[in-house]
Amino acid sequence: MTTRLNPPRLSPWTVPLIAICTFVSYNVAWAADQKSSAPSEALFLIQIIVLVVAGRLLGELMVRMGQPSIMGQIIGGILLGPSVFGLLLPDAQSALFPEQETQKAMTDAVGQLGILFLLLLAGMETDLALAIRLRRAAAGVSLTGIAIPFALGFAAGQFMPSSLLPNAGERLVTSLFLGTALSISSVKIVASVVREMDFMRRNVGQLIVASAIIDDTVGWVIIAVTFSLAKNGTVDVSTLARSVIGTLAFMAFSFTIGRRIVFEIIRWTNDSFKSDLPVLSGIIAIMGGMAIVTNAIGVHTVLGAFVAGILVGQSPILTRQIEGQLRALTTALFMPVFFGLTGLHTDLSVLADPSTLLLATGLVLIASLGKFGGAFVGSKIGGFSNAEAIALGCGMNARGSTEVIVASIGLSVGVLDQRLFSVIVAMAVVTTMAMPPSLRWALARLPMREEEKERLASEAFEKDSFLSRFERILLAIDHSPNGDLAARLSGHFAALRKMPVTVLDVDGDDGAAEKQLDAGTGSDSRAKEISQRVQSTAEKAVETQAVVGESGEAVGELHISVRKKDAELQKVLTEISEKGHDLMFVGVEPTTGAKGGYADRLASMISAFAGTTAIITSRGRLPEKDADLRILVPVSGTERSMKAAEFALVVAKATGSTITAVYFRETRQAIPVSRVSDVTDTHRAAFRKLDQIAAFHGVDIDKVVSAGSSPELAILRHARRGRFNLIILGVSRRAGEDLSYGTVADTLLETADRSFVFVET
CATH class of the missing domain: 1.20.1530.20 (Na+/H+ antiporter like fold)
Incomplete structure (x- = not known):
């Protein structure tokens, strides 16, 4: 039978204390040989380390107390x-922290x-x-x-x-x-x-x-x-x-x-x-x-x-x-x-x-x-x-x-x-x-x-909300109706979320580097037009909030800058996303490819941008006044659909438009269930969550339940019956070489006869 001897356990304070003692001992030896009045860099570093280690150890003790x-x-x-130290070991204390003015000046500067x-x-x-x-x-x-x-x-x-x-x-x-x-x-x-x-x-x-x-x-x-x-x-x-x-x-x-x-x-x-x-x-x-x-x-x-x-x-x-x-x-x-x-x-x-x-x-x-x-x-x-x-x-x-x-x-x-x-x-x-x-x-x-x-509940909700993670909008658009709709929507977010907007004309000529454009000014006519659209939309959003009795910061706080396409589009988008742009509004044509699916340019743009993308497509006739928008947001109880609902509610709040949520079961859910109450409980839970988000934004939302096993057909049927002109759908990218957001989104891309927004979540 052998007896194992366990080594003694060291206190977590042991190593720092030994280090401090080593520093002090070194300083005493150094001070004994010091002949010059010039400040010492080595002593300065030792002083800093001693103060940092002592402060950390005693700070930890205080926190626990x-x-x-x-x-x-x-x-x-x-x-x-x-x-204390000077009373117990005066020589060591004076060596570690001498009264020499030039030496004291070094640590005082850090202080x-x-x-x-x-x-x-x-x-x-x-x-x-x-x-x-x-x-x-x-x-x-x-x-x-x-x-x-x-x-x-x-x-x-x-x-x-x-x-x-x-x-x-x-x-x-x-x-x-x-x-x-x-x-x-x-x-x-x-x-x-x-x-x-x-x-x-x-x-x-x-x-x-x-x-x-x-x-x-x-x-x-x-x-x-x-x-x-x-x-x-x-x-x-x-x-x-x-x-x-x-x-x-x-x-x-x-x-x-x-x-x-x-x-x-x-x-x-x-x-x-x-x-x-x-x-x-x-x-x-x-x-x-x-x-x-x-x-x-x-x-x-x-x-x-x-x-x-x-x-x-x-x-x-x-x-x-x-x-x-x-x-x-x-x-x-x-x-x-x-x-x-x-x-x-x-x-x-x-x-x-x-x-x-x-x-x-x-x-x-x-x-x-x-x-x-x-x-x-x-x-x-x-x-x-x-x-x-x-x-x-x-x-x-x-x-x-x-x-x-x-x-x-x-x-x-x-x-x-x-x-x-x-x-x-x-x-x-x-x-x-x-x-x-x-x-x-x-x-x-x-x-x-x-x-x-x-207020604290509102702040807690805001902290955990989907949109709170975003700080900067990239508005990547061309000269199409899709680009115009994207500019309008970005203006609403800029006004309500206080998010700066960077405009990128994807059809612009390669050339000059980025230049700053104060809202509504500048020599580039297209940039000026886009900037004015974002500015005017933001102003209307602020006016809408004033009508409903909610104050907002002056629109003069809106920050718009223009980024010239000075290199290959994919390279520009990658660089922009690395500079803190985390939400991209994409409004380009075409959105569908010649053989179906998503257009190659759109797919490459989404692949190059590291943040979240909102794909915006304008179809049919949109009202001139944003207040006349009728928004339909499909929800299924998933986290993805709730995030899209939050996106839609911001648009509804900014425009003062009507919004309706339609509950449907996703394709993988569209199978027989053992109890009818299972479906009822699921949609009630989804609607409770939706009511919380709507209450936070101060927006009234209508809710309906869809019957049937085909979500994409149910969405289009409700959109036509209710004369909705904007569908906002939460999507997630599927794995594979070709861009896909799943059956529902891909079908809507091919068949929808009205405007829609796909929000990546």
């Missing part, structure tokens, strides 16, 4: 700083980039429409939430013993800095916590973030005044005026002309560049440019980065891919470095002094009670319930990097010392860590309003 991961990153920095990227990501996730709708409540919550803790913090500075002040002669300025630090919620921390708690879509979560945005904006104006007072002894009116007027002008430009410019930059870089990730480079340039502008007008760069994120998030193309790329970069590198450096610059050993500890405790209480009370009062004035006001008060009580920056400014001008700086950072950590559990407790007591339930 129900705290935001950023708290673990800040605590990791505190542990690596003079408070500053971290601030911008975090704000960019937070802006992309902000629902601006909801924030605007809640602007009055957000402004009330923010202003009272600033005023009350600011007054309390200022009073604390005024009555603070002189022994705790770095300079008793500058008590006024110190009081202003304390008031500012205690009153501002950090939008970076607030947005991160709300996002990690999955409350970004709740009304209260959006209101918390919107209020924090106002907090930050107002806070930087206050800082500008305080900073000028600290430097000059008096309020610099010109600096204040430049900050206020410049901020208003910057915001006005950004959300009007700037929004279109940002989208065009994203579209142009995506469509014109052939190298990897060009859009990400364009967004970084946008973020940097806007941050520079806000810095120039006397407001911190974070405001520019946040506004850039909002504009990027409103881009109708590539937002999901962009957000994923930015989130990966920000979460893996910039966040742990930035928040780690925040903790690293904090020395909690100053709290060993009883007077400093008492001061820290008092500031935490003043900050928490003042912020909670101010937000609560503002919420009640805004008409919110007690439960909602409590949740807002808890949510706004989070500080973080904003307070650290304020404290750093005060430290740099001499109105704060290292003791007060550490106290303010400690206050920021305590209040931020208190936010998640208190907010969870408050939200658990907060019932959803009916309006909020409906």
Whole structure:
């Protein structure tokens, strides 16, 4: 008998901890031999790795404890700083993080980039429409939430013993800095916590973030005044005026002309560049440019980065891919470095002094009670319930990097010392860590309003819907009636779904590369004609929604570009689909081949395009007015038919036309069944699903059940009896060399005497 010895199991923490110790040991040896004052790239890399690994490990621990991961990153920095590591192993700590200015500047630069990227990501996730709708409540919550803790913090500075002040002669300025630090919620921390708690879509979560945005904006104006007072002894009116007027002008430009410019930059870089990730480079340039502008007008760069994120998030193309790329970069590198450096610059050993500890405790209480009370009062004035006001008060009580920056400014001008700086950072950590559990407790007591339930249900449906996956339309058409009908339908989708349209004239001459065409302008007559058709259709769709009482964004938000056929058609279509076009409206003639089936050019176009295709064929006489369309959508209970029904309902909603669904059993289902109830239950389930989709789009739909075993004949029979002039059918491509969508679709292609759309699903 043999005994097997199992090797000891290593904790998952072992390898990272050994790695950190190795890095520290290497640095101690390196520091002993270091003679030059020049910064070390090796040390810089080691610092980054240590901060990232420590932040990841402690962030994971915090998440498992129900705290935001950023708290673990800040605590990791505190542990690596003079408070713990420096106290236990001062030589090793000073070797790993030396006070050499040139060395510190390298990591600080990464930290500053971290601030911008975090704000960019937070802006992309902000629902601006909801924030605007809640602007009055957000402004009330923010202003009272600033005023009350600011007054309390200022009073604390005024009555603070002189022994705790770095300079008793500058008590006024110190009081202003304390008031500012205690009153501002950090939008970076607030947005991160709300996002990690999955409350970004709740009304209260959006209101918390919107209020924090106002907090930050107002806070930087206050800082500008305080900073000028600290430097000059008096309020610099010109600096204040430049900050206020410049901020208003910057915001006005950004959300009007700037929004279109940002989208065009994203579209142009995506469509014109052939190298990897060009859009990400364009967004970084946008973020940097806007941050520079806000810095120039006397407001911190974070405001520019946040506004850039909002504009990027409103881009109708590539937002999901962009957000994923930015989130990966920000979460893996910039966040742990930035928040780690925040903790690293904090020395909690100053709290060993009883007077400093008492001061820290008092500031935490003043900050928490003042912020909670101010937000609560503002919420009640805004008409919110007690439960909602409590949740807002808890949510706004989070500080973080904003307070650290304020404290750093005060430290740099001499109105704060290292003791007060550490106290303010400690206050920021305590209040931020208190936010998640208190907010969870408050939200658990907060019932959803009916309006909020409906909105969240609508958003959940939209997220899972068939059409939500599409971002860009390619309108591939020729000069035929099929092309005209495709242009009309694309205009409806562009208006209701806010989808940009790229027009490709498949009969165009090979030649010039892609050019931009603002709707209705340009030298190419055919492109101008197509663009005007899409534009006019979109305008009618918006007018239709206005008549039924639904508001829509201005048609000026519609983006139309023209792509010239500058190479072989199949090559152009493949390239276009690789640039983010995921839904192609095809309107070309002929649709049928000389020997039956699908025309060769149509089949090759569908094969070359990697996304979803809608084949549009105009037959018979279509009404001039889109409202006179009569749409028939066959359904069979399959996922494919439900997706086509959603497509049809968008057209019906945009045009205000009538729509009818006819239920039939597909060919493989058209066999005797053991019970009549089997068929009844199937069509009832299909109709229930159809009613849900119709209710989401706000469209009334008639439903009929077809009898008989031939679906294609049943579809044509209902179309003729009901005088329907547009059939929309969901199809899926069959395997094989020749293009086929199955018996029903292929038969309709050959025999239909009225217009139809085949939607690939």
